[in-house]
Structure formats: structure tokens, C-alpha cells
Amino acid sequence: MTATTTMPAMPVGDAADSGPESFAEFFERGWKKAYCFALHLVGEREQAMDITQEAYLRLHERWASRDPAREPTAWLYSVIRNLAIDHLRRRARRQEAEIDQALLRSPAAGPDKAAEQSELAERLWAAIRSLPAEQREILLLRDWHGLDYGQIAEVLGLSLGTVSSRLHHAREKVREQMRRYL
Amino acid sequence: MTAPNQHEEIRQMLSAYLDGELTQGSAQRVRVHLEDCEECRRAFEEMARLQELTKELAFAEPPEARMKDLEKSLSVQAPRRLGWLFVLAGVAAWFIYGTITYIRHWRPPTVEELIGSAVVIGFVLLFVSVAVERLRQLPHDKYRRIEK
Ligand SMILES: [Zn+2]
Numbered sequence: 001m002t003a004t005t006t007m008p009a010m011p012v013g014d015a016a017d018s019g020p021e022s023f024a025e026f027f028e029r030g031w032k033k034a035y036c037f038a039l040h041l042v043g044e045r046e047q048a049m050d051i052t053q054e055a056y057l058r059l060h061e062r063w064a065s066r067d068p069a070r071e072p073t074a075w076l077y078s079v080i081r082n083l084a085i086d087h088l089r090r091r092a093r094r095q096e097a098e099i100d101q102a103l104l105r106s107p108a109a110g111p112d113k114a115a116e117q118s119e120l121a122e123r124l125w126a127a128i129r130s131l132p133a134e135q136r137e138i139l140l141l142r143d144w145h146g147l148d149y150g151q152i153a154e155v156l157g158l159s160l161g162t163v164s165s166r167l168h169h170a171r172e173k174v175r176e177q178m179r180r181y182l
Numbered sequence: 183m184t185a186p187n188q189h190e191e192i193r194q195m196l197s198a199y200l201d202g203e204l205t206q207g208s209a210q211r212v213r214v215h216l217e218d219c220e221e222c223r224r225a226f227e228e229m230a231r232l233q234e235l236t237k238e239l240a241f242a243e244p245p246e247a248r249m250k251d252l253e254k255s256l257s258v259q260a261p262r263r264l265g266w267l268f269v270l271a272g273v274a275a276w277f278i279y280g281t282i283t284y285i286r287h288w289r290p291p292t293v294e295e296l297i298g299s300a301v302v303i304g305f306v307l308l309f310v311s312v313a314v315e316r317l318r319q320l321p322h323d324k325y326r327r328i329e330k
Pocket of ligand 1: 188189192215219220221222223
């Protein structure tokens with residue numbers, strides 16, 4: 001549990017032009033991010049794991065009949081999102097999932113610079129958590145998961161224009177809270 | 183000099199500009215404006231810095247043990263689900279065929295046939311009960327109803 005999941009190791013969404021990939025490759029490159037997506041939606045690790053597992057199982061069942069020209073990340077994320085929404089509904093909690101500040105991992109200890117960085121990261125995560133759920137979701141899909149506007153529109157069932165303007169509002173809110181620390 | 187409402191218009195586009203999601207023409211307009219306008223440039227730089235920081239946020243890893251479960255479930259459970267599906271579909275088809283044949287060629291059954299049927303029905307019931315139990319044991323059965 002000492003390792004952390006960070007962005008650059010696993011770019012999502014650029015496999016479309018390198019030919020169809022196998023399910024195993026797709027699973028390998030994206031499952032940790034997929035888990036984080038579920039985690040940010042439901043706020044509980046166990047449930048997030050269940051949902052991730054179920055989502056991959058479903059994709060696996062239909063892998064052969066998918067359109068190989070289409071990059072499957074948006075598909076995976078839509079399935080996860082539907083499972084998460086269903087889970088929240090079943091839990092009979094009308095209010096959105098509470099996202100724990102503790103979900104964030106501090107980077108490995110180092111000199112002063114690292115401590116400073118980690119404090120900044122904590123502030124940023126707090127700012128992102130304070131966003132309304134729909135803005136937080138879109139911000140993370142773009143900036144942390146690395147989905148493009150088209151993929152986000154597909155996952156969330158929104159128009160490109162809505163994706164763009166919602167993201168703009170989310171970023172402005174975060175910037176307002178964070179600018180004095182930058 | 184740029185009119186004040188132009189700053190506002192450019193601000194609205196900064197986020198999409200950052201993501202490379204603007205049309206060429208709009209992107210060009212933003213680029214030109216940012217060269218001249220320090221205030222908008224600062225806003226853009228802050229936005230870009232925040233995007234970098236967000237990318238670098240590190241979240242807790244999924245539990246290692248559950249990762250193994252997940253891998254196992256993908257290699258074992260998916261074919262197993264399919265296997266059960268085929269078996270159940272086969273049994274159902276066989277039942278329907280048997281029923282139709284039975285109705286079309288009905289005559290009073292012989293003693294041997296009655297005994298044979300009892301054995302077959304017994305096996306089928308046992309099989310169905312095991313099948314139902316197995317299906318219940320498959321993890322995350324509760325999500326089965328949602329489609330995507
Ligand atoms: Zn300006």
C-alpha cells in the first residue's frame with residue numbers, strides 16, 4: 001500500500017490509432033484509474049473495487065463484439081458510472097457520496113520541497129472536493145483521467161458545449177480558491 | 183487596446199484553449215490576446231499550473247489482494263458465467279423439446295417410462311438447485327440488472 005496511482009504512468013485514451021489492443025492490455029493500462037473513478041463516485045473502497053470488477057467483467061463479456069476502431073475507455077467509464085449511480089441509489093442516500101480527504105496519498109517523503117508540494121496538493125484536493133459533484137466529476141475526468149471532451153461527453157451523456165462550459169466553471173472555482181497559493 | 187468585454191470573452195475560452203479543444207480560428211484569437219494582455223495571461227498560467235497539479239494528485243492504490251481477485255475473476259468467472267449460461271439454455275431447450283414431443287405423441291406411459299421420468303426429474307431438480315446456488319454465489323450479482 002505504499003505505491004501511489006499518478007497520472008503520467010498510464011495515459012488513457014491514446015490507443016485508438018495504434019491498432020486494436022487486447023483486453024489484457026486495456027485492463028493492465030487502465031484498471032487503477034478506473035478504480036479511482038469508481039472511488040471518487042461512491043467514496044468507499046470496497047464498493048469501488050466491486051464496481052471496477054463488475055465493469056471489467058462486463059466489458060470482457062462483450063469485448064469480441066465491440067467496435068475495435070473505438071477506444072474503449074469511454075465505454076468502461078460509462079459502465080462504471082452506471083454501476084456507481086445504481087449503487088448510490090440502492091444505498092438510499094440521496095445526497096452525493098462523501099469524498100474523503102484521506103483518499104489522497106502524500107508523495108513519498110523528501111526534502112522541504114516535497115512537504116510544500118504535498119501541502120499544495122492537499123489544498124487543491126480540498127478545493128476540488130468542495131465543488132458540486134457534477135463539476136468535480138468533469139474536472140477529474142479531464143485533468144486526472146486525461147479523457148478528451150468527446151470521451152467525457154460520451155461518459156456523461158452531455159453535449160460538447162456543456163462539457164466545455166461546465167469545465168470552465170469548475171476550473172474558475174478551483175482557481176479562485178487556489179490562486180493565493182500558486 | 184482591447185475592449186473590456188473582449189477580456190471576458192477570452193476568459194470563457196481559456197479552459198478549452200488549455201485543452202486544445204478550440205477551433206483553429208478561436209485558438210488563434212486567444213493566442214493573440216494572451217500575447218498582449220497580461221491579466222488574461224496570468225489567469226491562463228494559473229489554470230495551466232492547476233491542471234498540472236491535478237494530474238499529479240496521487241490517490242490510494244486499490245488493495246493488492248483485491249487486485250488478485252479481479253484478475254482471477256476475469257480469467258475464471260467470465261467463461262464460467264458463459265458456461266452456466268450455455269448449460270441453462272441447453273437444459274431449457276431440451277425441456278421444451280421434450281414437452282412438445284410428449285404432447286404430440288401422448289399415450290398412457292409404461293411403468294418403465296414412469297420410473298425413468300422420476301429419475302430424470304430428480305436429477306433436473308438437483309441440477310437446478312445447484313445452478314441457482316452457484317449463480318447466487320457469483321460476486322456482484324446485485325448489479326446484474328443494470329445494462330449499458
Ligand atoms: Zn485580457
